[in-house]
Amino acid sequence: MIRRFGVAGAAVGVLLAVSAGLTLGGCESSDEEEEALGGCWVHDGSRGVLVLLTKDGEVKAVASGFGKADYMAARKGTGTLWVSDSAAARLTRISGSGTKELYVSGFVSPEALAVDPDSGDVYLSDPGAREVVALDSGGSVLWRSGLDFPPRSLALAGGDGRLILTLALTDRLEPLVYGLEPADGAVVFERFLPHGNYALSADPEADCFWLVNGEALEKRSLADGSLLLTVTGLGSPRVVGAMGDGCWVYDAAGKDLILVDGDGEAAAMVENLPGTPELSTLEDKVWLTVRGADLVALYDSTGQRELRVSTVLSPSPLAAVR
Numbered sequence: 001m002i003r004r005f006g007v008a009g010a011a012v013g014v015l016l017a018v019s020a021g022l023t024l025g026g027c028e029s030s031d032e033e034e035e036a037l038g039g040c041w042v043h044d045g046s047r048g049v050l051v052l053l054t055k056d057g058e059v060k061a062v063a064s065g066f067g068k069a070d071y072m073a074a075r076k077g078t079g080t081l082w083v084s085d086s087a088a089a090r091l092t093r094i095s096g097s098g099t100k101e102l103y104v105s106g107f108v109s110p111e112a113l114a115v116d117p118d119s120g121d122v123y124l125s126d127p128g129a130r131e132v133v134a135l136d137s138g139g140s141v142l143w144r145s146g147l148d149f150p151p152r153s154l155a156l157a158g159g160d161g162r163l164i165l166t167l168a169l170t171d172r173l174e175p176l177v178y179g180l181e182p183a184d185g186a187v188v189f190e191r192f193l194p195h196g197n198y199a200l201s202a203d204p205e206a207d208c209f210w211l212v213n214g215e216a217l218e219k220r221s222l223a224d225g226s227l228l229l230t231v232t233g234l235g236s237p238r239v240v241g242a243m244g245d246g247c248w249v250y251d252a253a254g255k256d257l258i259l260v261d262g263d264g265e266a267a268a269m270v271e272n273l274p275g276t277p278e279l280s281t282l283e284d285k286v287w288l289t290v291r292g293a294d295l296v297a298l299y300d301s302t303g304q305r306e307l308r309v310s311t312v313l314s315p316s317p318l319a320a321v322r
Contacts, residue, residue: 036079036096036321040287043069045314057307061098072319076117084110104139112154123164125151145185157202157209163222165209167200191225201242210247212237217249229264241279248286268303280320289315
């Protein structure tokens with residue numbers, strides 16, 4: 001079911017409940033979209049709001065009524081945000097001005113999100129239903145791809161030849177990665193992994209993806225999930241954030257955030273973070289949050305901090321606006 005909201009952001013009742021397409025009018029000007037680029041949406045867990053920060057750290061928009069937000073993804077070129085809430089079993093679409101534009105329900109436990117930068121189609125992992133679900137930008141379901149095992153994390157990669165990537169766990173808690181066609185959800189490949197793995201990331205314009213496999217960081221092919229290179233020497237890799245054909249990785253042993261380039265070499269480092277971060281990347285920068293430290297910060301590709309925001313409390317999750 002799709003619920004549409006008025007331009008002021010308050011619910012005006014169920015105006016439309018359809019299974020066909022839904023098109024909404026634009027809520028942002030080109031100037032507003034330009035201001036959002038390079039910024040970041042972040043959930044303020046203390047206040048129960050979503051905050052859109054500009055690349056200069058100014059608050060551009062606030063969306064209230066979000067005591068819980070599990071995952072978020074922003075569409076490229078706009079401030080439009082999609083938010084999943086597994087407790088309420090729904091998605092919410094928010095404009096760059098903070099307006100709640102629509103709710104979409106009909107899921108079991110919606111989790112990770114990715115948004116196609118060109119079409120605006122949304123891809124969602126629903127582990128409770130063992131499905132990846134595709135929706136158009138108006139919230140109508142395009143397809144559901146039933147999988148043998150519940151999908152968790154999800155990413156989009158490949159530029160013009162895009163592929164949906166999702167990491168799942170078998171009934172024996174064995175990790176495997178699926179590659180799915182965006183057009184219909186058909187499985188292109190599935191590859192079991194030999195070690196515990198709960199982190200996967202890809203840049204939507206890159207032709208590879210990255211994942212943590214045990215104590216190693218791996219770069220893998222979009223064609224069949226095969227291994228391209230392995231980065232070892234990390235004490236305890238945890239969180240990854242792909243940037244181009246490289247990847248930021250957090251090493252929990254040293255509390256360092258390391259940028260690994262496409263050849264597997266360390267290119268930059270942010271040392272001694274106060275806790276495990278969440279990451280969301282731009283073309284050449286990375287936004288991060290550390291919830292326990294009330295840290296929201298923007299770093300460039302050399303590891304230099306460009307910005308720290310101290311006004312957002314208990315920040316998590318986040319979504320950069322490319």
